[in-house]
Amino acid sequence: MKLFTRHPASIGETYGEHLAVAFGFGARMIAGGAACCLHALLPFAFERTGSQTVAALYAQMIEHRAARSEARRASEYGAFGEFDWAI
Structure with a gap:
């Protein structure tokens, strides 16, 4: 279980929060990459x-x-x- 929670906890997220954020980033990267590949074929x-x-x-x-x-x-x-001070 720690294998799935160690990294998310280190950045202040739960496993579910990390899953949603990372998946969203990955999906947007794939979409952006696909657009770049299409742009290579169709520069306009x-x-x-x-x-x-x-x-x-x-x-x-x-x-x-x-x-x-x-x-x-x-x-x-x-x-x-x-x-920055204490009494």
Whole structure:
């Protein structure tokens, strides 16, 4: 069981959350790759689809990472956040 949960837990996700996110990323990569292959054959088709797919996936990954980091920070320090000083 740990084989399936170790990596998701290391990035703050459950197995199900990781499954959904990773599957969604993979499906979008396949679709973007197919568009690139078609573009190779038909240069007038899908001129920006590949680069737009990569940019969108990158933005989603960064946003997801930032949200996960913020949630982890909030759970560690509570509602008041992290302090650089103590009384």
